Amino acid sequence: MAIRNLRYEGDPILRKTSKEVKEVTPKIRELIDDMLETMYEANGVGLAAPQVGVLKRIVVIDVGEGPLVMVNPQVVKTSGSQTGDEGCLSVPGKAGTVTRPNDVTVRFMGEDGEWYELEGQELLARAICHECDHLDGKLYIDIVEGELHDTVVEEED
DSSP states (O other): OOOOOOOOTTOGGGGSOOBOOSSOOHHHHHHHHHHHHHHHHTTOSEEEGGGGTOOBSEEEEOSSSOOEEEEEEEEEEEESOEEEEEEOTTSTTEEEEEEEOSEEEEEEEOTTSOEEEEEEEHHHHHHHHHHHHHHTTOOGGGTOEEEEEEOOOOOOO
16 A cells, blocks of 8 residues: 545646546555555545546545445435535545535445445535546636635644
């Protein structure tokens, strides 16, 4: 496993559409492991492959319930809405108000190559929508309500 370099706003790769993964190969599994390590190292909740410079439809998420790996995720149903602060590892030090669905159903391939369907609420729903947007070249700053604001990072003792 290795920590990969994050791509930041302004990098053209973040605005491109990612390609579907045909099969989960050892190289794809290595990418997934690297993405998880990179996300945890950066204290992120989610990470999409374009954020590490790879145009593949892969996202990893951990909202505190353990890692969730989604290959070729497709949001198939949404309901409700939530408005709250959102940030992104590709837009460091900033956050903004974004409205997202409160409930989402996502269909995706797991690392085992099998298809799954998952329902997510609240933070998980927000993370799924945010990361899936990355796969289509969209950033949360495209839909932010109002201005971005600086995030305060607490220093560890």
